[in-house]
Amino acid sequence: MDSANPFHASTGTAVPANATNGTSHGASVASGTSPGKPALDFGAAWEYAPAPEARDHVKIDPRYELFIGGKWQAPASGSYFPTINPSDESQLSEVAEANEADVDKAVKAARHAYEKTWSKMPGAERAKYIFRIARAMQEKARELAIVETLDGGKPIKESRDVDVPLASAHFFYHAGWADKLHYAFQGRKARPLGVAGQIIPWNFPLLMAAWKIAPALACGNTVVLKPAETTPLTALLLAKICQEAELPDGVVNIVTGAGKTGAALAGHGDVDKVAFTGSTGVGKRIQRAIAGSKKRLTLELGGKAANIVFADAPLDQAVEGVINGIYFNQGHVCCAGSRLLIEESVHDVFVAKLKDRLRTMRLGDPLDKNTDIGAINSRMQLDRIKELVASGEEEGLDRFSAPCELPSKGFWFPPTFFTGVAQTSRIAREEIFGPVLSILTFRTPDEAVEKANNTMYGLSAGVWTDKGAKIFWMAQKLRAGVIWGNTFNKLDPSSPFGGYKESGFGREGGRQGLASYVELDG
Template sequence: MKSMTVSEKSEAQKSTKDLALDFGRAWEYAPSPEATDHVKIEKRYELFIGGKWVAPKSGKYFPTVSPSTEETLAEVAEANAEDVDLAVRAARRAYDGVWSRMRPEERGKYIFRIARAIQEKARELAIVETLDGGKPIKESRDVDIPLAAAHFFYHAGWADKLDYAFHGRKARPLGVAGQVIPWNFPLLMAAWKLAPALACGNTVVLKPAETTPLSALFLARIIEECELPEGVVNIVTGAGATGAAVVDHPGIDKIAFTGSTAVGKRIQAALAGSHKRLTLELGGKAANIVFADAPIDQAIEGIVNGIYFNQGHVCCAGSRLLVEESVHDVVVRKLADRIKTLRLGDPLDKNTDIGAINSKMQLDKIRELVASGEKEGAQLYQSTCPIPQKGYFFPPTFFTGASQSSRIAREEIFGPVLTVMTFRTPDEAIEKANNTMYGLSAGIWTDKGAKIFHMATRLKAGVIWGNTFNKFDPTSPFGGYKESGFGREGGRQGLSAYVELDG
């Protein structure tokens, strides 16, 4: 080695430019599927209203399908307006009769019970979540379920400490909360919604997403086992019409919704003049900003975690990568190699990194947007990993050379698709990052602490991650700026969504 002449060096330049790593079959991981035999999924699920499992007045049931196998897992009751009305009445009775009168510390103890029961049943809940939603078991096992338990545990402790929470202002519950949640983190979103509502003394009518109702129904069983007073939590399954019936019900005092910005806007408009309180956690198109002075190899992991975590079905996904121009080529080269190592396939396999797309509809939407990216002239990078014959799958993908105005740079794709763009100065990074109607999250990668703070102050987003991405914690308020919604979930600040304050 020692030294090299100039001509040797340029020769090396030529030959090394296209070097790529070979992630082949030298040592393959054997399939390692999580055993599912101890999880019993019923053939049919009724509605959970007033502490009882009741057949829907609608008389209708819909299938819930595993997106990785396209097999029907169970039939689930479809609640209509009449069913929702029964649920709201049950919640009201529970609010007036029991829950709002209960000593706060007793309320807290019920919520602690739920947290503990989730921990006890963590394995089966993880399996159900993965079966019904398609997410990799390692994520439901290590992220969704532990965080769901943590949210209940955290909020349980608030129940008898609300007098400390608002600087002397007295907090009282709102009454009956109607909560409509999405399919990307089914149990975790149920926890984010239920835990603060219950801790603050409200009762709840919860509507899970139609493609992922099972874990909420398992949670209903847990709530039964924990002997919560009947009607404190009611779970009505169904699709958009069921959600609309919850939103429109005059007996509800507060609506909390997590989902798309389009639906959020419709809900906000529908509630006009109703006096119902509202919090919205909507879409995003987060910028993940990588500076030249970043720890590049760790930034690559952050990029991967930002966009490929949960197949990119994450409202706060880092779907726009803004890279300082001087390191663009390096980042692209490394990222292109890195996505080759992502393991796509059976979500129940413990080594699967990328599971199934949640539904056929979502898969079609992703394909359509990726096609538009190619049509608009962006350069496509895509893993060539094998795609299972059955089920809805989409390989990890990223685009370079996309314009700031292209659809793949502006629209929320909600899939494993990243759009890479460049910037030259911190100001330009801020300008481009903020150049969106969304404002949910952002990531900053730099070795310079001062720069993290500088950027964090100027980015218009509710959650900012410095040298990390997609981190959640019950103590950390989560929620958006601009059209990503309003209100926070988690932390002391999140309690405001479920109380009325005197001044």
């Protein structure tokens, strides 16, 4: 039969198990995994030669100061903290820790630049500066990608093909808006807000910096940006690019630090707008902290997206989409498809295919161009992932982890999924922010919608089916800001991104995203 053919991504492991077992799908899958060999067994032919991206031409300074008012300034705090490579725990550099006095200095520089130059400059001139930044990022793309991978642990193929090109594209896209804002809001006047305090996470350090800075500058605001404490380096390289682009002093300021620095920035009395991307917990604290202050706020927070696969979907394509949805960037993605809702009739077949696919994933050196799964960003995040996975095991859920060898140094977690997950399980409700998928089933489209929407989050969702009308039907009913049909985790500067419910408010990208950085009349 088919079992002789090693290339056949067989359903054979699951189907006979189901037939003999005859119980619920959870039980059948559990028994289906144990016997026999994986359907795809290439043996030694699977071994790839290492293909590391060379890093010798990339120079990381031993120490970085704060970037305030166009100059590199030593912190008033006098203290520095290390930033490490999460794949081997080696120190890459140390960066300044900004305290309240430093943040105040940066906000003053931003205010000065806003009043003296940036808000008075014609949009067409602002545009040219932003275009310059976009171009310089393209020129330095290789360097930026390598540093992003070193500092954050993500595979080089992702930083090279996704993070850096998209970040540059965001500057390029928004540059063009700077002198066309009167078309964006027809019949209404758009004014800049002033100084924006922006706090970004560690999962897409450079891309998030671009998402925040580009629209703010295009709309005539100046910014003080705080990168995440575990991934400050590419934002500091971006500061160098701003310098080289001769961006007027103080238009972009970068203050590095941890939560306290962020709190000082959000709480500063002369900040007009706070933009935060990060966890829902911290987002809520910021929203509460600035209550009564008249500051404008946009929040891009967590998610627990449903990736919904119907029986009529192209299943092999859907497998790739589900894999990309949850294991892209080790699952450190706010819009990750962390809940798979699979139509019950194809559950066993689909789970078998997922297992086969998972066995082929390559975990290891993030700088290796063949690596699929890089390092977990930090020890703290690894502990959180482990804690939630343990809760799934304690609840008695069926776990499957790819059989990869984990390097002895650094922070690693194998791509993992759980079957037989209930809606009440912690791993179905809480954002894990790691390479862990929870698999649930449904029987009807209505049930799929009900389960997909049964979460406090509402950032994204995926729908896989061969029927276009069904995608639209689902898209109308799903309460999420971004809905992907037969694809997942696609982003583009022209396409507004942002959440419903506790996934935050405000959009980034597109014409709609500009509204986060202007004051409109009428």
